[in-house]
Structures are given as C-alpha cells and as structure tokens.
Amino acid sequence: MSYARERIIGGNTLKEFAVPMVSFSDLRLSELKDNIGTYGKFGIGMTKDWAINNGLNPVMYASQNSLFTENFMHGIEDFFKLVSNSNDTSGRFENAYNNTLNTLRYIKNYKGDLIRPGKKTIKDYVFANEREWRFVPPISENILPFISIDKIRTSQQKSAFNKKVSHLRLNFQPDDIKYLVVEKESDINALINHLRQAKSKFSYETVDKLASRILTYEQIEKDV
DSSP, X not given: OEEEEEEEEETTXXXXXXXXXXXXXXXXXXXXXXXTTSSOSOEEEEOHHHHHHTTOEEOEEEOTTOHHHHHHHHHHHHHHHHHHHOOOOSSHHHHHHHHHHHHHXXXXXXXXXXXXXXXXXXXEEXXXXXXXXXXXXXXXXXXXXXXXXXXXXXXXXXXXXXXXXXXXXXXXXXXXXXXXXXXXXXXXXXXXHHHHHTTTTSOHHHHHHHHTTEEEHHHHHHTO
C-alpha cells in the first residue's frame, strides 16, 4: 500500500492530492504490448475473482470538459462548506461528507498529462486505456484518506507517508496469480530462486506451477 499522486481537472477546477491505494490494470496479455513499460517492466497478474473478492473496484473515468466532472468537483466543495458551517454535533453530516468524498478517490480523468517524478511528462495520455481497478482502504481515524499534494511532492515526503500505511496489505495465494512479468530472460532464475527460498512454505509443485507462468517484458513486447 502506498500513496499515489492524483490530479483531477473538471472545467476550471483543479484538485491535486494523494490517496493510499493499490492499483491494477484490467488488460489482456495481448493488450499489454501497448501499455507495459509505462510504470515499469516488472509486474504480477492476478485473477479477476481475487480482485472482486478483495474489494477492488474499477476507476470511473471523467472527461475534463464534461458538466458531470465540473459539477461533481463543485458539489464536493459546496458540501464541505455546508459541513464546516453546520452546528451538527452528531457527526452525521461529517459522515455523509466523507462518504461523498470517498467517491473522489475512485475518479480519474479520461485523458490528461501523465506526470511522473524524474520522467518526461506524456501529454494527452489516455488513462482510460489502462482500465484501472483500485483498492482504497476505508476512511478511518488511523490513516489519512487524502494528503495535500504540497505535503508529498518529494520522494522523502512520500516515503514518510507511505510508512504510515505500510501495515495495510492485500493478501493472496499462489492460485490467485495468473502470470508474473520480469524484464528479461536472465531475471527468471532469480525469481524462481526467490520463490523457493523466501517462500519456503511453497511446495516444489507450487513453485513449478508459478515458474510456468513467468513472462518477460521482452517477450511481451516482441511476441504477444
């Protein structure tokens, strides 16, 4: 679990923040060629049943220029003002606001600039092509559901906040894994050795089964 920086534009409104999450792309192997490498050359493919059973949800993509996006952004701001100025002591208004605000953690612009620290910005990147699914932890007093972007601009700041959610994990079993992706063929043996040593509770049959599901970035890029 880690905080991911998000940037949502709706009309003339811009919101930048960070949200704790784990995210996946709902892509077939044949579609990976056009998407793999954007965020790295190593990956793990999970079953759809695992994602559904663990509470992951598809991201809702919203166009920057649609009335829906603009109205939703303004609605969040107006709701916050109402809650801030209310005399309610029961907590009902705050809970209602948090439930509405939680929706924002599952929204992403359909298209926009892909901004990554230390890498060249990709203009007009179509985020919807990723078909992202997210696991976002429930809003609670123990973790911050949102962080201002100003507090997490540097890698040191991000690392400090990530430590606060490092105890939150998604568990899975070997049968939940559809495939494992490494960068090149020379990485395969290292991964198999890791599975045998670090995951000593796995039987040889289980490790062999996982080994048969290993693919390389080079293989996907050229052959799939």
